[in-house]
Amino acid sequence: MTDKKIIPMSDDIATPARRPLTLRDVSEASGVSEMTVSRVLRNRGDVSVATREKVLKAAKTLGYVPNKIAGALASSRVNLVAVIIPSMSNMVFPEVMTGISEVLDDTPLQPVVGVTNYLPEKEEEVLFEMLSWRPSGVIIAGLEHSDASRAMLQAAGVPVVEIMDVDGEPIDAVVGISHRRAGREMARAIVKSGYQNIGFLGTKMPLDHRARKRFEGFTEALAKEGIEVMDQEFYSGGSALAKGREMTEAMLKRSEDLDFLYYSNDMIGAGGLLYCLDAGINVPSDLGLAGFNGVELLDGLPRKLATMDSGRKEIGREAARIIAGRTDGSITESGQRIELTPKLEPGETLRRYR
Amino acid sequence: MTDKKIIPMSDDIATPARRPLTLRDVSEASGVSEMTVSRVLRNRGDVSVATREKVLKAAKTLGYVPNKIAGALASSRVNLVAVIIPSMSNMVFPEVMTGISEVLDDTPLQPVVGVTNYLPEKEEEVLFEMLSWRPSGVIIAGLEHSDASRAMLQAAGVPVVEIMDVDGEPIDAVVGISHRRAGREMARAIVKSGYQNIGFLGTKMPLDHRARKRFEGFTEALAKEGIEVMDQEFYSGGSALAKGREMTEAMLKRSEDLDFLYYSNDMIGAGGLLYCLDAGINVPSDLGLAGFNGVELLDGLPRKLATMDSGRKEIGREAARIIAGRTDGSITESGQRIELTPKLEPGETLRRYR
DNA sequence: CATGGCTGTGTTATCGCTAACCTCTCCGAT
DNA sequence: ATCGGAGAGGTTAGCGATAACACAGCCATG
Numbered sequence: 072m073t074d075k076k077i078i079p080m081s082d083d084i085a086t087p088a089r090r091p092l093t094l095r096d097v098s099e100a101s102g103v104s105e106m107t108v109s110r111v112l113r114n115r116g117d118v119s120v121a122t123r124e125k126v127l128k129a130a131k132t133l134g135y136v137p138n139k140i141a142g143a144l145a146s147s148r149v150n151l152v153a154v155i156i157p158s159m160s161n162m163v164f165p166e167v168m169t170g171i172s173e174v175l176d177d178t179p180l181q182p183v184v185g186v187t188n189y190l191p192e193k194e195e196e197v198l199f200e201m202l203s204w205r206p207s208g209v210i211i212a213g214l215e216h217s218d219a220s221r222a223m224l225q226a227a228g229v230p231v232v233e234i235m236d237v238d239g240e241p242i243d244a245v246v247g248i249s250h251r252r253a254g255r256e257m258a259r260a261i262v263k264s265g266y267q268n269i270g271f272l273g274t275k276m277p278l279d280h281r282a283r284k285r286f287e288g289f290t291e292a293l294a295k296e297g298i299e300v301m302d303q304e305f306y307s308g309g310s311a312l313a314k315g316r317e318m319t320e321a322m323l324k325r326s327e328d329l330d331f332l333y334y335s336n337d338m339i340g341a342g343g344l345l346y347c348l349d350a351g352i353n354v355p356s357d358l359g360l361a362g363f364n365g366v367e368l369l370d371g372l373p374r375k376l377a378t379m380d381s382g383r384k385e386i387g388r389e390a391a392r393i394i395a396g397r398t399d400g401s402i403t404e405s406g407q408r409i410e411l412t413p414k415l416e417p418g419e420t421l422r423r424y425r
Numbered sequence: 426m427t428d429k430k431i432i433p434m435s436d437d438i439a440t441p442a443r444r445p446l447t448l449r450d451v452s453e454a455s456g457v458s459e460m461t462v463s464r465v466l467r468n469r470g471d472v473s474v475a476t477r478e479k480v481l482k483a484a485k486t487l488g489y490v491p492n493k494i495a496g497a498l499a500s501s502r503v504n505l506v507a508v509i510i511p512s513m514s515n516m517v518f519p520e521v522m523t524g525i526s527e528v529l530d531d532t533p534l535q536p537v538v539g540v541t542n543y544l545p546e547k548e549e550e551v552l553f554e555m556l557s558w559r560p561s562g563v564i565i566a567g568l569e570h571s572d573a574s575r576a577m578l579q580a581a582g583v584p585v586v587e588i589m590d591v592d593g594e595p596i597d598a599v600v601g602i603s604h605r606r607a608g609r610e611m612a613r614a615i616v617k618s619g620y621q622n623i624g625f626l627g628t629k630m631p632l633d634h635r636a637r638k639r640f641e642g643f644t645e646a647l648a649k650e651g652i653e654v655m656d657q658e659f660y661s662g663g664s665a666l667a668k669g670r671e672m673t674e675a676m677l678k679r680s681e682d683l684d685f686l687y688y689s690n691d692m693i694g695a696g697g698l699l700y701c702l703d704a705g706i707n708v709p710s711d712l713g714l715a716g717f718n719g720v721e722l723l724d725g726l727p728r729k730l731a732t733m734d735s736g737r738k739e740i741g742r743e744a745a746r747i748i749a750g751r752t753d754g755s756i757t758e759s760g761q762r763i764e765l766t767p768k769l770e771p772g773e774t775l776r777r778y779r
Numbered sequence: 780c781a782t783g784g785c786t787g788t789g790t791t792a793t794c795g796c797t798a799a800c801c802t803c804t805c806c807g808a809t
Numbered sequence: 810a811t812c813g814g815a816g817a818g819g820t821t822a823g824c825g826a827t828a829a830c831a832c833a834g835c836c837a838t839g
Contacts, residue, residue: 091559091582091825093824093825093826094825094826095825103788103789104788104789104790105789105825105826105827106788106789106790106826106827107787107788107789109826109827110787110788110827113827115827116787116788117785117786117787117788118786118787118788119786119787119788122787122788134576134577134580136553136556136557136577136580136581137557137825137826138557138559138824138825138826139557139558139559139826140494140497140498140503140558140559140824140825140826141498141794141824141825141826141827142825142826142827143494143794143826144492144494144495144498144793144794144795144796144824144825144826144827145793145794145825145826145827145828146794146826146827146828147794147827148827149494159513159519159522159523160519160520160523165513165514165519166514168513169513169514172540181554183537184538186526199490200535202490203490203491203492203493204493204494205445205492205493205494222488223488223490226488226490227490228445309721309724310721310722310723310724310725311725312722312724312725312726313724313725314725315725316725341725342725345725345726345727348727349727367663367664368664368666369664370663370664370666370667371664371665371666371667371668371669371670371695371696371699372666372699373699373702373703445795447794447795447796448795448796449795457818457819458818458819458820459795459796459797459819460796460797460818460819460820461817461818461819463796463797464797464817464818467797469797470816470817470818471815471816471817471818472816472817472818473816473817473818476817476818491795491796492794492795492796493796494794494795494796495794495795495796495797495824496795496796496797497796497824498794498795498796498797498824498825498826499795499796499797499798499823499824500796500797500798500824501797501824501825502797780839781838781839782837782838782839783836783837783838784835784836784837784838785834785835785836785837786833786834786835786836787832787833787834787835788831788832788833788834789830789831789832789833790829790830790831790832791828791829791830791831792827792828792829792830793826793827793828793829794824794825794826794827794828795824796823796824797822797823797824798821798822798823798824799820799821799822799823800819800820800821800822801818801819801820801821802817802818802819802820803816803817803818803819804815804816804817804818805814805815805816805817806813806814806815806816807812807813807814808811808812808813808814809810809811809812809813
């Protein structure tokens, strides 16, 4: 170091100096090389106790915060995991996140979230953005992606775990449940309980493939029993709880014979349930109800809504485990497939058959 | 380039080659310098239309994804905004996020979220982690931080916006509401409506400073009217809706004279409301109820719960605006302070005075 | 006492990109 | 004809860290 840069000093004496600190500052303050500081700060390689302490003290006094940008570039190790989900305000994805965080907390990896709002173009954008940070892995909701997205994921050269859904062709690994099966099983349970005139209420989301698959499985299983969905309605926007209430009222008014309502998610199901209780409808003997997801919220309802747990937290955990294992080398294979089994929770809005 | 690296070729012919693409690959493919490619990809500087198109085509064919790590290091511009919040599963923070995203979507900035679980140590950790990516700004919930955290934020040399709360000493900018005032106003509204025997139900969270401040403001305003909180209870964990239900039942059983219950959030308030309706309690004439936050969920309840809107989305928007403005230079001052006014929403669980 | 293998530390060369500066051409204004 | 300046593109030198290697002591071994 022969040349000293001219540093614009802060005019405020108390403020340390506006130039961001680097390894060099710490190295100069502690009288060792940058390399040694780096080793101390990363706990790597042999450094004598004396040196280590000297360095740590200097770093702390200066308030040094390592620059991961530089570190990542030099080591081509970026301990980030891109997590790409359709929505945050959905109750289900925060839970997936919780599962992911739980597992990643014990690793050097850190999740970074991107939200697509169920839009393929937005997904592409977010994915591109994320990949440009060269993450160690990608966890992405769903199996349906644009060609460009698939290409990017293929080319990224990092583990990719598609989550939530297993009905389709994964790019690499996949963790989820079969929504088609979930729909089928619910249909069977409903029929077994003796209901015949079934209505369906869902979200108006051509792009929510999982909801669509559940619906398909549902109608398919009903068809096997010779039953057809009697009435259906789809909503978009607004408070799901309120929508469930309104739609239920509307549907019951126009299709009086209905004896069962299947909701594509618990929130509108809860709204429907509240409406029925208000309206004095006899649940589940005159009218059965069921939702989907198994959200915690249901526990506080006056009557527990029948639902099917989608195991979101567990999905998050498993996905994170795969990424973590593949990153630290403890898993070498790729393409793992974990299908969880959605569990029917009959609650108190489904007649007990027999 | 005289030396060619030995690249381990993928054994799969279809897969392009495992070595990550760089600017050089694009530059070679299009016959211009790396610098020109960089200019094209960033839309900066003068590049002829012909060249631009050549480069773009090459980039697309190769499937090139720029490396932001390198870009950020070279330009010392990192278009990330660190957003640090206590929890994700709280309904209120996702909304704040929505507000932030709305504004940042029109800028080159991107939010990155860190979650602290209301733990100061975790906050410190997350903050350190985030700052080591050298973000362009920090949005952080609350005004209470450890000394170390404050020091880091001071030293970071980037705009910092503390959000949600304005009751305290900000580090730099602040956007939020006064929770103390929210508590006071609710207390006044309750008393004005003629209620006298007031119970409080909240979260057992010594570290949720905003809930604490609301409670303080609440009791303080009551005290001015010569009223004291008659009974109180705090919970932690579990489904808030269910807890609200249970706690309400318990409290009403042990303190029969109660004529009003103030809940520290809408979710437990909703649980309480559902319990009361079930139990046949006359709301609001015999018992008044109120929550806090103004969550959308309430719209679907059988009776609209009185609450106070905390303007979460707007808080997110304003915070993001400050960061964006300070980053692009359109705002040069620092230390801005935006206090939003919480709006009382009387709903249908508060007697109309007069 | 030479050889070898640790420890602990420094040196050098990137990582992939961009800032800053530089060159060259072309064109209109003087 | 000369000059200024804009347009198009290249060259060079980092950004702040780490990988990989080099090297100096030091101890044990035969």
